[in-house]
Amino acid sequence: MGRLRVTDWWERFFAVGIVLKGLDGVLELVVGTLLLFISPARIHELAVIVTQPELSEDPDDFIATHLLHTAAGVTGAAVVFTALYLLAHGIVKVVLVTALLLDKLWAYPWMIAVLVIFILYQLYQLTLTPSAGLIALTVFDILIVVLTWHEYGRHRHRRKLEGQS
Template identity: 65%
Template sequence: MFLAGIILKGLDGVAELIGGLMLMLGDPALVHRFVLRLTQPELAEDPQDFIATHLLHASGTLTGAGVHYAALYLLAHGAVKVVLVTALLANRLWAYPWTISVLVAFIAYQLYQLAVSPTAGLITLTVFDILVVILTWHQYHRQLERRNTATEP
């Protein structure tokens, strides 16, 4: 479960990097047209689709400073995730406490967002992040135990 959760976090980080680059380099109207093309088949099938309608709404409200903030947020968020997931997959011991700390910070921000405007997607993301923190904590202690056992005479 730890490996699956970490890989999902890494893929999420890559998606955030791509999204951040699209926002940074692209025209907001172009991004909106891309999201419209992406969501059109789903909306034709189900006009009330939760994810598609929210993506479409979010892309339609992108303007000026909001675009730059969203791009920088996604780039930073994605880069941190990709670096930490890469280090975890390489079994770097330092990455475990860093991952836990970063995810706890993300969770704190998400809890604030939930208090302001709760959504099912944010609740799901927060629960997933909490699960990943627990699994990372458990795996970190297993790694420490293995290293201590290997160094004992």
């Protein structure tokens, strides 16, 4: 039974994190597309259906009450903005994750830059409306930046060595 080197762990964490980012991007594409075809009234109806079982057990359930409150405040313009926002995020994430999985060196600095922009925006949002979910997402994004930076350095070094041989 072989022992894993530290870089093997880095590579595994990086691969898992990048795949999760890619799945997040696909989910954003799906939700963004659905939002373009679902009316605000239907969104509120769906929120009621989804939260009803939980609220009947616990009328003060934090997630269910916030989901219902958010759905009630959705307007046509907000739906279109959210849909376009999610579609843009999703496209960027899916393209960059695909390029990283194909080992395209140019994608590493782009992924780092995009995530830093997301992190800055998330930190701004945290100053307005702190939430555990946003904190967790921000910490996850910071971890992905560190892992991407590490992998970028490894790949650049490997390619430099390959160029010398």
